[in-house]
Amino acid sequence: MSVRGIRWAIALPCVVALAGLARSAVHSGLAGEVAYRSAQEIATWSASGSEPGLQTVDWLLSDLAAADRSAPGDPNVEELLGNLAARRVDRPEFLDEALVHYRRAVALRPTSPYSWADIVAADYRKGATGAELDAALRNAAMLGPAEPEVQRTVIDYGLALWDEEPAETRRAVEATVTAAMKRDPAETLQIAERRGRLAVACRHLGDAPRRVDSEWRLLCMSREEQ
Amino acid sequence: MMKKISVLLALLTLFVADVAMAAGAVVTSLSGVVNVQTGSAAPRILRVGDEVAQGDTVVTSANSSVVMKFDDGQIAALTANSRMQVSAYSYDPPTQRGNILLSLVVGGMRAITGFIGHNQPNSVRFRAATATIGIRGSDGMIVTDGTNVSVTVTEGAFTFTFAGETITIPAGSGAFGANGQITPGTAQEVFNKLPANFQSAIGGLEGLTNAINQAIQQGPQGQQGQNPPGTPGPNVPPGGTGGGSASSR
Numbered sequence: 001m002s003v004r005g006i007r008w009a010i011a012l013p014c015v016v017a018l019a020g021l022a023r024s025a026v027h028s029g030l031a032g033e034v035a036y037r038s039a040q041e042i043a044t045w046s047a048s049g050s051e052p053g054l055q056t057v058d059w060l061l062s063d064l065a066a067a068d069r070s071a072p073g074d075p076n077v078e079e080l081l082g083n084l085a086a087r088r089v090d091r092p093e094f095l096d097e098a099l100v101h102y103r104r105a106v107a108l109r110p111t112s113p114y115s116w117a118d119i120v121a122a123d124y125r126k127g128a129t130g131a132e133l134d135a136a137l138r139n140a141a142m143l144g145p146a147e148p149e150v151q152r153t154v155i156d157y158g159l160a161l162w163d164e165e166p167a168e169t170r171r172a173v174e175a176t177v178t179a180a181m182k183r184d185p186a187e188t189l190q191i192a193e194r195r196g197r198l199a200v201a202c203r204h205l206g207d208a209p210r211r212v213d214s215e216w217r218l219l220c221m222s223r224e225e226q
Numbered sequence: 227m228m229k230k231i232s233v234l235l236a237l238l239t240l241f242v243a244d245v246a247m248a249a250g251a252v253v254t255s256l257s258g259v260v261n262v263q264t265g266s267a268a269p270r271i272l273r274v275g276d277e278v279a280q281g282d283t284v285v286t287s288a289n290s291s292v293v294m295k296f297d298d299g300q301i302a303a304l305t306a307n308s309r310m311q312v313s314a315y316s317y318d319p320p321t322q323r324g325n326i327l328l329s330l331v332v333g334g335m336r337a338i339t340g341f342i343g344h345n346q347p348n349s350v351r352f353r354a355a356t357a358t359i360g361i362r363g364s365d366g367m368i369v370t371d372g373t374n375v376s377v378t379v380t381e382g383a384f385t386f387t388f389a390g391e392t393i394t395i396p397a398g399s400g401a402f403g404a405n406g407q408i409t410p411g412t413a414q415e416v417f418n419k420l421p422a423n424f425q426s427a428i429g430g431l432e433g434l435t436n437a438i439n440q441a442i443q444q445g446p447q448g449q450q451g452q453n454p455p456g457t458p459g460p461n462v463p464p465g466g467t468g469g470g471s472a473s474s475r
Contacts, residue, residue, distance in 0.1 A: 092265055093267070127271060159275070160274070160275055161273070193444070
């Protein structure tokens with residue numbers, strides 16, 4: 001083979017590989033763009049407190065599904081598809097679909113405490129309070145100890161299931177309560193009170209660096225006396 | 227990279243917004259086993275702090291009870307072996323107006339009205355079997371076995387429509403609708419004439435008084451609630467205090 005032939009033999013696969021990579025990058029970029037637009041759109045609905053029409057949801061779903069097909073494996077797209085499905089409170093079967101997406105999201109990005117927290121919320125709403133929810137609670141607590149939104153979910157559902165949890169999960173939930181009491185004691189006490197588990201939060205009243213409303217302190221003291 | 231961060235931030239916003247969405251009622255007290263069913267989904271166990279929304283059906287088992295507090299402060303307490311559907315519930319906190327329709331299929335319910343009942347009494351209705359109950363007051367007990375219905379009023383007045391007849395029941399009085407007719411009387415007289423299962427349901431509801439008072443005292447609160455604990459107290463007319471969202475996610 002001539003030198004020219006050898007050059008071609010090396011260059012051609014490189015060009016093909018580069019073209020493939022460019023195509024993949026374009027698809028990934030487009031998927032990212034769709035995910036970005038979709039997340040912004042959904043955030044607008046949430047901020048306004050109004051639910052969009054079915055047509056808008058369908059339009060967003062088809063965009064995201066197309067993005068998923070062209071660039072599979074984007075955890076953001078999976079999470080958004082899950083969030084869209086989970087919004088369909090009128091159709092509980094959509095929770096199963098949401099869970100499929102959330103599970104894919106954690107498989108693609110197992111370090112995201114938000115995806116684990118999404119699984120916690122979806123499983124709880126579905127009434128599936130088994131091993132998956134338990135593992136998701138612990139993972140969310142472990143991966144997002146300082147994330148306010150993750151803290152809220154872990155404390156809310158963790159305290160709801162307090163009596164049914166293994167000791168290890170209870171420790172993880174209580175560690176999150178400790179962290180949340182340092183961040184926002186009033187909010188944490190309020191969640192604990194709503195779940196009928198005020199004593200768990202009251203135990204960490206001393207950890208709270210911020211001033212806690214005296215009414216909460218009195219309530220904690222009265223519960224101790226009981 | 228910036229775009230990915232933006233998507234993550236937007237997802238985070240979504241997460242926060244979902245947490246803050248209001249729903250309907252929050253379970254403030256519960257004993258025994260209580261289930262909730264949403265549409266055609268399988269029933270799931272209800273726990274303290276859970277939300278109950280429009281379209282949900284709450285079912286209490288034997289030796290079980292539940293107290294729920296709606297976003298507007300409306301209380302609904304169910305005794306054992308009851309089945310109640312939240313047929314309609316909407317509430318607009320800024321205007322303190324909305325609409326409530328609770329359908330008691332079977333069992334006993336004590337209902338104490340909140341902001342909606344105070345501002346728009348005609349927008350609060352209860353159904354029990356074939357009877358319709360409207361309110362002109364704030365506190366009453368409804369019991370049904372699926373056919374017959376008893377209503378006892380503690381505060382204010384209820385209108386009771388049964389078998390095509392409508393009467394107004396003032397505080398301290400009651401009525402029993404059975405065999406196509408309504409028998410009114412004082413609360414005690416009506417109670418004495420009720421079948422044993424009705425009397426037992428009323429006894430069960432009276433046993434929930436402490437839990438109901440606690441729910442009233444808590445004030446509407448949730449993760450986004452603004453009220454400190456302890457407001458408003460029992461029998462405080464709605465409108466002066468409270469009014470935040472009772473739900474969280």
